[in-house]
Amino acid sequence: MNTLLARDLARLPELLEKTLDAALDYIGSIDDRPPATDFVRNDSLDLPDDGLGAERTLDLFAQRYGRTMPASNGPRFWGFVTGGTTPAALVGDWLTSVYDLNLTSAANSPAPNIELEAIQLLRELFGLPAAFAGTFVTGATLANFVGLALGREWIARQFGKSVARDGLHAIPPIAVLSGEAHSSIFKVLALLGLGRDSLRAIATLPGDREAVDIEAMRQALEQLGDQPCIVVANAGTVNTGDFDDLRAIADLKSRHRFWLHVDAAFGGFAACSPDYRRLLDGIAAADSLTIDAHKWLNVPYDSAMIFTRHRDLQIAVFQNSAAYLGAIAEPPDFLHLSPENSRRLRALPAWFSLMAYGRAGYREIVERNCELARLLGDRIRASATFRLLAPVRLNVVCFTLVGETDSDRAREFLARVRDDGRVFLTPTTFRGETGMRAAFSNWRTQEEDIEIAWRAMNAASDLQF
């Protein structure tokens, strides 16, 4: 064995102690670190011939990057929709690397069973029927990819074909209908060979709503006649946290032939609270369902789930049969269910966090985050500096500066907020207006963070143009 490897192995306890110190130093400073940093570095690093060994590499890393590591997992990173890492999820994540299990087969480790258990816990958390099989993937984009790949296969079956077997050219073009689809849906359509332009944007409700207009959806389905299609319903739009009427879309299924994919990347967590659960009424009619874990479940990147009631199609699309891997068992090994073959035990942080905090723990996080979003929304509504672009429906606050706000002014404001270091917000446009969003999905965020962020936002709003 290489001497550096042998020495590191012999000193593993000290190395892990030192890593723990570095981790605790960072975690202890999360409240004071800027949530985001504008990092530019021009000097390059050369691959060493002999290597530094783990301890000196840790020192080098600390010196090169330690101070600039942002607290994006902290209480005031409100950009995009970003979760953090609960203490139990961190424990699970560390152990994931310690065990370094590849999830290929139940015949050689308990890893698949752990993932199945985590999925069962999640089904309970979200109130999903047992008919929904679940699989961990890297994020909501990939979950959407799997969901729409299943929809594509289902449509091919309506023509007596299989895209997995015969290819896309065996069937007519597929129409995909959606109101306010997330950008990842377009990426997925490009990846699946359906084409970004296959998405037919259906009108949304008037005013400040992003929910699809059910009558417009009905008419679009009517126009397609007998032609089967895919409907992407949005349960939690990224701009304003709006929800399609899932019950009404589900009802359309009795008269029209479509695969219903629901993108509930963060909105799925509305199920954790009796106050918000009604927003998901009808979700059990989904054929496939995306829910992210690295958002509101507060497990580390990268983690999401795809649920489906059609595991047969999942196997048809994603199976990876080979003599050396054996026959497809029941339940099937996970390499037959997602784009990945080898994969880490991604479910373990979720397993830990779900067992550690349970139903009540997640209800509290979701309700607190929504309440904090509402409080920020109240401040904005009462303010002479900011203006709400949409009501706060769940955990997202979409707003802008009072007065003419073009993208330069918004960019300048957001850069100032970031550089101030107390809070991080990201830009958007809503109904043609330039704005910004604050999304609450971190378990650490408390009421005092609203006050801290509010002061920073007001200080940064003093712009001269």
Ligand SMILES: Cc1ncc(COP(=O)(O)O)c(C=O)c1O
């Ligand atoms: C509704 C929705 N769908 C999909 C995604 C993509 O998620 P990911 O970045 O985990 O792939 C997001 C991310 O914000 C989202 O809000």
